[in-house]
Amino acid sequence: MGEGREMKEEAPFLRVSGLTKQFGGVRAVDSVSFDLKKGEILGVIGPNGSGKTTLVNLITGFVKPDTGKVFYQGRDITGMMPHRIADLGIARAFQMVKPFYQLPAFKNLIIPLFSPRVKRLTGGKYGDRDAIAIDLLEEVGFERDSFVPFKIASVLPHGYLKRMELALCLALRPELIILDELFSGLSMAEVASMLPIIEKLMSENLTIIMIEHRLRELFRISNRVIVLNYGKKIAEGLPKEVMESDEVKKAYLGSETE
């Protein structure tokens, strides 16, 4: 999928270089480097505790790296504040969804619509934030012209909350989205219904980093995959190649296979 996409020679869209973060005695992320081209879908996989979320936190400014650098569109964003990184167009979804439970679903989306970035990109004319919020929710799969966007978040099932999380990212009009286990806790049917949405994002040339455990779905969508284990990057390449690697198999299965 997407193997035939053209590779341009300019500065990589995102460059992560030697990122390292240690918590006490544990190297959560150990000298991870990779490049990302604009419009690419990068899958990030690895066993639990391999540092995937920490990597995201490092890129998005929630955690300051010990060493290493992050470059976004040629610009050094290492250690910048999270809101500034978001302002530059990098949106991230949280693994643990924590919406504002007493508010209706669409109200949850008002906050990113209130940000300076959205104000800039819409030329200072906000328009009706409520209406935009509802549109966004419909884009991510909330039923059109229904009461669902108006329901209080606490009554919504997990699948809808995940969609809401995605909508929160999209509200920012990002150029890079980092999804942290978007499909976790969803049934096969729910995942299947969300795939078209992701594919639509791809067609809009959005650059996506996806952390996932659901490998089948991930491999269908992603251009490339990197594999983390104990904080280190142990493999990188096309999904097929990566799955064939012995090291990856060892990481997931723990011993010689079969």
Next chain:
Amino acid sequence: MEYRKERIDRGIKARTEDIYALFSYREMLYLLVPRAIPILVLFAVTLVVGVYWQKVLISTAVFALLALSWDLLTAAGMVSLGQALFFGVGAYLTGILNHYFKLSPLFTIPIATLGGGVVCTLLLLPVLRLRGIYFAMVTLALPLMLVRIIEATKIFGGTEGLSGLSGLPSTRFELYLSIIAVLAVLFFFRRLINTDYGLVLRGIRDNDRSVMRSGINIYWYKAQALFMASAVGAFAGALMTHVYMFVGMPVFEMDYSILPIASAVVGGMGTFAGPMLGAFILVPLSEALRGVGGLRIVIYGLFLVIFTVALPEGIFHYFQRKYHQFERWVKVEK
């Protein structure tokens, strides 16, 4: 057969959402009455009472301002244990401007309000980045320490304070000024918290990381909320200074920190009307209980504990719920 309590919004509540309230007198009354009646009663009371109780009402209004200020900070996720800081800074700024620079209250009060807001925001700026507990600790410590500084360095009048400051035209004037101020702040804060801006503030309280990843600088917004709250507190202090024509170390006393919190907890945190209600209950009550003396603060302390633990929603929430919703027992379906 098991039953559970079900709460449903009243029909009239649903009919009064947004602009639809304008469609009938009954609906407009539903909205206006709870707002208008207390205000009318308040103004009626101010007309009939004598000077002593007028002074009590002024004091009540001042504490209500501090309570409103506290509630705004809490809505944005900052727990202040030192409203006395804002109060005292405003009081001293006013006193200084009046005593040393001979400015009249017309100038000292506005300048002290804004200046107090600036000073307090700058003082607390470094702690905005940290967990809420630091904010609570620093706000607790600062007023108590400022008192010691004044005591030690004897600046601004030292232990004697600054007396003989200008007064205001009359007690009635002070009364109306303070009440109008309270109502103005009440309406402003209530409206503010219901806008999208207010939503951002509440978001910062509930899930600040989510707000940050949405591209919003939470520290800037926290600082704004802090400025507004501390300016209101400073105004309260400035006003009191000219009412008593005196400013001294007592302005940093714990009373000014505790009573607003007690008012908010009793009245209902987060609603602004609740804290104001709480102040209007607790201050006159404590005045009436003057005789009991030291037990007063004990009671506040116990109120704080009891309400926080057992009735966290506060009086206002309770009445609001009763007004807007009705309850009924419903069979539990299997």
Next chain:
Amino acid sequence: MFQGTLIYGFVNSVILALLALGFNLTFGISGVANFAYGALYILAAYTAWMLLTWLKINYFLSIVLAVLFTSFIGGLIYRFILLRVRGMPISEVIASFGIGLAILEFFRFLGFVGSEYTLPVFIDGSVSLGGTYIDVQRLLIVGIGVVLVIFLWLFTHYTKTGLAFRGMAQEERTALILGINSDKMATLSLAFGSGLAGVAAITILPLGQVAIEGGYSALLNALAVCIVGGLGSTVGVLVAAVLIGFAQTFTATYIGSHWMMIVSLVAILVILVVKPSGLFGKQKELEERI
């Protein structure tokens, strides 16, 4: 004079450390900032006084009972009040503050005001340390302080409860998984912290009077030391206590005793600008709470 200041400075540091340890311990283990700390401090002193003066109980026994009683009250406060608001920082702060307030002011109401409320020193007299006279009590404070720190270290490294404390302090979720009961630990941490407050009280207050204001001062000083040293870090508390202790004493000797509190304030302000989470603070900045 310099030598004297040095010695008194050291004593002051130990006093501050004693004050702050209990508060810091409670916070480090359970994350609860016990704003009733000052009240418990004074409670211990008044209890000892009452046992000693009214019931004529042996002094040593009185102070032991007083410390135990204070621990007990601390645990009760958690179990019946703070437990119900656990997890809501705003309510936790208000509730603990409220109960502390109620306790302190209740004593004031009952009339525990006046110069007759003093605790006798353990051993009378003073000794000469190279020309400087120092009360034996002060030396005892240092001794007790050192013993306490060693005891705490041994306790948290070699006993089951102590290790559980450290586990909770370092990584609460893992501790829970290992079967450590969070609520029980929190109750114990409050009891322990309160007990330490009690120990501090009965050691330090014989130097002067027992007064309600002392409760507020104790809380304030504990806060100052913890803020500067870093909440949750024992090393930080000790270092901060030394820094502030010496700074205070030198200020008192060479500038004026009224300025002592200002030292604490300045220390807080400086630390807030330079390293807000404290010298050894492990407080992750807001962003890093994962």
